[in-house]
Every structure is written in C-alpha cells, then in structure tokens.
Amino acid sequence: MIRLENVTKVYEGGTVAAYDVSLDISKGEFVFLVGASGSGKSTLIRLMLREEPVTRGKIWVAGKDITTLPRWKIPYLRRSVGVVFQDYKLLPNKTVAENVAFALEVLGRPPSVITDQVEQVLDLVGLADKGARYPRQLSGGEQQRVSVARSFVNRPPIMLCDEPTGNLDPKTSVGLMKLLDRINRTGTTVVMATHDHAIVDAMKRRVVALEHGKVTRDEETGRYEGALK
Amino acid sequence: MSRFLFLVKEALLSLRRNALIVAGAVLAVFISLSLAFGALVVNEILRINTLAWQEGVHVISFLKDPGVDGVPVDAHEALLAEVRSWEEVEEARYVDKTGAWLEYQELFASQEELLDIDPNVLPASIRIELVDIDTHAAIKSRLQQNVLVVREVTTAADSIEQLQNLSSVLNVLGLGMAVVLGLAAVVLIANTIRLAIYARRDEVSIMKLVGASNWFIRVPFLLEGMVEGVVGAALAVFAVWLGSTNLARAGSGFALFRLDVGNDWFFRWGVLFLIFGAVAGIIGSMLGLSRYLRDAESSGAEVPTGF
Numbered sequence: 381m382i383r384l385e386n387v388t389k390v391y392e393g394g395t396v397a398a399y400d401v402s403l404d405i406s407k408g409e410f411v412f413l414v415g416a417s418g419s420g421k422s423t424l425i426r427l428m429l430r431e432e433p434v435t436r437g438k439i440w441v442a443g444k445d446i447t448t449l450p451r452w453k454i455p456y457l458r459r460s461v462g463v464v465f466q467d468y469k470l471l472p473n474k475t476v477a478e479n480v481a482f483a484l485e486v487l488g489r490p491p492s493v494i495t496d497q498v499e500q501v502l503d504l505v506g507l508a509d510k511g512a513r514y515p516r517q518l519s520g521g522e523q524q525r526v527s528v529a530r531s532f533v534n535r536p537p538i539m540l541c542d543e544p545t546g547n548l549d550p551k552t553s554v555g556l557m558k559l560l561d562r563i564n565r566t567g568t569t570v571v572m573a574t575h576d577h578a579i580v581d582a583m584k585r586r587v588v589a590l591e592h593g594k595v596t597r598d599e600e601t602g603r604y605e606g607a608l609k
Numbered sequence: 610m611s612r613f614l615f616l617v618k619e620a621l622l623s624l625r626r627n628a629l630i631v632a633g634a635v636l637a638v639f640i641s642l643s644l645a646f647g648a649l650v651v652n653e654i655l656r657i658n659t660l661a662w663q664e665g666v667h668v669i670s671f672l673k674d675p676g677v678d679g680v681p682v683d684a685h686e687a688l689l690a691e692v693r694s695w696e697e698v699e700e701a702r703y704v705d706k707t708g709a710w711l712e713y714q715e716l717f718a719s720q721e722e723l724l725d726i727d728p729n730v731l732p733a734s735i736r737i738e739l740v741d742i743d744t745h746a747a748i749k750s751r752l753q754q755n756v757l758v759v760r761e762v763t764t765a766a767d768s769i770e771q772l773q774n775l776s777s778v779l780n781v782l783g784l785g786m787a788v789v790l791g792l793a794a795v796v797l798i799a800n801t802i803r804l805a806i807y808a809r810r811d812e813v814s815i816m817k818l819v820g821a822s823n824w825f826i827r828v829p830f831l832l833e834g835m836v837e838g839v840v841g842a843a844l845a846v847f848a849v850w851l852g853s854t855n856l857a858r859a860g861s862g863f864a865l866f867r868l869d870v871g872n873d874w875f876f877r878w879g880v881l882f883l884i885f886g887a888v889a890g891i892i893g894s895m896l897g898l899s900r901y902l903r904d905a906e907s908s909g910a911e912v913p914t915g916f
Contacts, residue, residue, distance in 0.1 A: 388912060
C-alpha cells in the first residue's frame, strides 16, 4: 500500500530529516512511527502526503510513484489519503458538519450523498449531536474526533496521523485510539507518528523506530521502549 | 452545477463571516476608485467647457463695398454662397453695414462718445464658424485670394491655439491622473485582499491538505474579491455622482463654466467602473492567493558530508 525506497530528505540549510529510509507497509496494516522529537517521523508523513518533495529515493502510495507526481495531481493523492494532525487543522469558520462535508465537497459528491455520509461518520466518532457546533465550542478530544471524521468520511484506503494524541489527555487519547483501531479494522491502512509510550505499548502493532532520520528498528508487534536506546 | 453552487455559497458565507475584513477591502476600493472617478469627472467638465469655448465665430472676412472700385453689386451674395459651399465651413453668416452698425452700438452702449459714427464707415462682413478649428489658416488664405471683394480677414488664431493647447494639456492631465489613480486602486485592492487572505492562510493550507485543488480554493476568494470590487466601485460611482450633481446645482448660476456632466456620461462610465472594480477585485485576489497556493518545490539540499 505504501512503499518507501531509499528515501532521503535534506531541508535547505542542511538538516537531514530522513536518510535512506526504506519501508513496506501492506494494506490494512497499523504502523507506529516512533522516535524522539526531530527524529524524522513528521517528515515521513509529510513526504507521503507530498507536502514536501524528496531529496532522493522513491515513494509509492496506493501503487503510484508520488515523487514524480505532477503538481496538479497532488490534490488527487490527498483525496485518497486521510490525514489527522496534532493541532486538528479544522476550518474555524465552518461547523463540525461543514468541516466533515468539505472533504466530500472537494470530490464533487451530490448534496444528498454528502448529508448521509456526514451523518454516518459523525455517528461513528460519537459526535452525531454536535454537527451544528463550531470547532471552538468543542473540547480538544472532540475536535480531534471531528478531524478523524473528516479524514475518514470518503473512506480512504490510507490514513496518516501525525501525533494525533499529542494535545489530548491519556483518557481521551485511549478513546481516539479505539476509534483509529475501529477504522483500521475496516481495512484502512493507518500510519501514525507518535511518542506516546503507553499507546504504542498497549496497541501491540508494528513499530518503526527512527533516530536522526534513520530507521533503527522495525518490529512486527513492537513496543516503544527500544526507540530511545 | 452543485459544485459551482457550493463555491458561490462558500463565497457568500465567507463574506458574512469575515464582515470586518470585507468592509476594509470595500473601503479601500471605494476610496481609490472615488479618487480615480473624481479625476475623470473633472476631466470631463474641462473637456465640455473647452469645447463650449471653441464654439462660435472663428474667421471674419470684412468686405469691400459693392458697386465701388469695380466690385460687382452681387459680389457679397456670391461670396457668401461660395463660402457656404466649402466643406470646412459649419456655418457662414452675412452681416451688412446696418447690422455692423447695430452691433457696434450694442457693444459700446456704455461709452456714449463712441456711438456717434456714420453707419457707412463700418464694412459688411461674413462671419464663419468652422467644422474643425484647425482649418482656420487655410480658410483665411483662401479668402485673401479674393482681392476684389475681400478687404481684410481676421481669425482668432492666437486664442484658438491657446485654447487648443490648454484643452489638450488638461485632457492629458485629467486622463493621466485617472490612470495613475486607477492603477493605485488595483495595487491598494490587491494589498487589502492579500491582507485578508493572509489572515486566512491557515484555512487555505487546510483546504489543500484535504485535497482541494487550487481552483476549488481560488474560486470563492475570486468571487469575494469580485463582490468587494463591485460594491466598492458602486459606492464610489454613487458618491462622485452625488457630489458632482450637487456641485452642478450649486454652480448653475455660472454663465461661463458648466459643471454638469450629464447622467448619460455617468451611466456609461459608471458601468465601466463597476467592471473595473470587479476585475481589480479578481486580480487582487489572484495576486493575494498565489503565494499560499504554491506547493513546496525545492527538493532540498545535498546530504552533508560525514552524515
């Protein structure tokens, strides 16, 4: 589903954020990218979304080489990949339902389909009664669930999550992870960058550890601990 | 279709939800286009007045008395008919000796000592108004060739030329000011809309992350810019029209200077200014958005040695 082949990313100024990273992520997998701040987790997510071009190497997402993707095709890539960020990235002037619907409007879905799908996904994330609220009227955990709803509303085959629990308390984080686990069980591939020990240890999923941009460990059912050796 | 309606709805919602920013942009358009439109109105007033001053008698041909020194009796009528047949001549009027004497009496009515003159002293004349004022020299020399009948030809050459020079200088100045202020309007509008978009740059980046194409993001902003431009321009046209109409009413007593431009002119230029406002708003939005729609292109630097 996702394949990174000798990917290197060096930012202007010489910071090496990823170095010779090779990874194969299969359909339906749940993969944690772990490591200290600055280890390159978020950069890998950004590279998979084509927010940044690679310096060297190749990345395939859903069978397509995205490193050579022309600029006008980038929106199409992003429509097939759901994204969740630590800071939620919700549109402040839109209600919860409008934020979720926006992902479908972009695809040009008819209004009746949009209304149905938004209702369903808000129900899935437990916010069926809060569709008319604005993001500022919700708690952090609720905002993150809106973000998950938006990224999942068009049923993308892949979800990329960059520290989605970073702003949440442990209890709310558990709730969010249960939601992501449910989504993963529908067959969606989930790649999540985190430095939340408890979550990684509890989930017992594949763990890819990064240090200074290099992969130092890749375990099928790993724990967080080894990452900071 | 539903997609387009969505984008229109987005633009309208955004106009409502960002009322303060929208008001700032409309104000910028209003101020700059008021100045540009005002300059055009002043230019039009000057044009109307210089045109009015250019109307009237341009060439006077004084004639020898008929029946004297071999001048045929019907020479005046013949010359008048000939002059009237010239295509450069708009109108030719014959003033006989009595007419000239009456005119003289009227002109110097306040100076009694000058009034007592023999009506025979003043010559008859043909007063000529030209189609194009530039032809006055040619007409003068053509008349002077008729030495048998024509005594002397005078033209308002100097004053005509001065008036023409003044008129073209004022025209260039007025249009120049309108163009400069119009360009300033585009820059001001672009800048204001850019600030408005800067305030919403996070929104733009979120839309991109969700997979919105650049055009999908751009259209509501362009519609917003267009609405702001049209509303600002409409307010500017209305304000200048109101000011100009009141000024014309106040100055209706001036005999020598016209201040009314006419509603036809206002309508024609008003529509053009609305279009200009719309285009300026769209261009402003395009310029303001371009930076935030650009994708990262640099693939970065080389890997440092020793990494």
